[in-house]
Amino acid sequence: MSLSNVTVQNVVKEQVRYKLSAYSGVYLSLVVLQLLGLLFSFNGSGMSGGGRGESFRYSIYHYTGDGVITFTLLWAFIVSIIITTRAYRNDDFTFVSNRLTSNLSNFLFLVLAAIIGAITAELSTYVLKVIMYFLPNFGPFYYTGNPYSLLVLLQGSMVTFLYIMLFAGLGYFVGTIIRLHPLLKVVVPVVLLGVLFFGGATGTGVPDIIKFFVEERSLTIFIAKSIATSFILFGASSWIFNRVEVRQ
Structure with a gap:
């Protein structure tokens, strides 16, 4: 690439490809964590039951891909931290x-990785149900089908993608x-753990932030909240990095 053709767009494109x-x-880590989430999902994401006396009792287990999605969010959080390390940052300077x-x-790479993670996480729900259907010694299996399953899959993948980008940010x-x-490196993890434990004990702080996104009923507002928050997190990170002297 000649110096006359070196532009921000070209450099970013080459870095993303690299x-x-x-x-x-x-x-590989995504596959491992999603398989681990799939394994945990075999216990079901919820259970209900009832009956009449001792002669008739029943239990209903609900199987979803929530476990896989949870591990995918953890994956996004960890990967995003890793690519900010000095070793990964220095890779960028093999280019102009x-x-x-x-x-x-980095942002575009995480977007593409999040798309892959969102699609595979959503598809894991169907994989889980197929596996449970063919397992031996399993009771009656009822699949809650949906005539708009493709639309549901696309919407679910989009929402999962936005959650992944939040954790990536x-x-x-x-x-x-x-x-x-x-x-x-010591203070930040301690503060995060403290906030998590304190929030879990008091029901404030982190739970309020989670409710801000999870309990949003409007898909449009949720999309706006997620995109705005993600851009704020990535924008703040970029601003901090820009304060550091550019490596020549």
């Missing part, structure tokens, strides 16, 4: 690069913060 091929461990192109290529922000000072 990361899609070089970061093969990202896809700066902080802007590095952040843009959070991970990217955390990874950015802990690079500012070595002490923050």
Whole structure:
């Protein structure tokens, strides 16, 4: 590539191509965690039952891909932190690069990875039901079919993608913060764990943030909330990185 053709768009495109091929461990870790989530899903995501006396009792187990989605969100959070480390950042400077192109290529890479993660996580629900259907010594199996299953799949994949990007943005922000000072590598995890435990005990803080997204009834508003929050997290991370001296 000649110097006259070096533009931000070209550099970002080359970096994204490089990361899609070089970061093969990202896809492997996704497969491993989703298989682990699928394994945990065999216990069911919920159970209800009833009966009349001792002569008639029944139990209903609900099987969904929630476990796989949870592990996929964890994967997105961890991967986003990892790609902010110095070793991964230095890979960007094998190109004619700066902080802007590095952040843009990371963002686009995470978007593409999130699309893959969202689709596979949604499809895992059908895989789980097929496996449960053919397992031996299993009681009657009822599948809640939907005439608009393709539409439901697309909507589910889109919502899952937005959740993945939220966790990716959070991970990217955390990874950015802990690079500012070595002490923050200890302080930030402690603060996060403290907030999680305190929020779980008091029902405030983190639970309120979760409700802000999960309990949103309007799909349009949820999309707006998710996109805005993701851009704020990635934007704040980019701003912090831009304060660091550009490597020549």
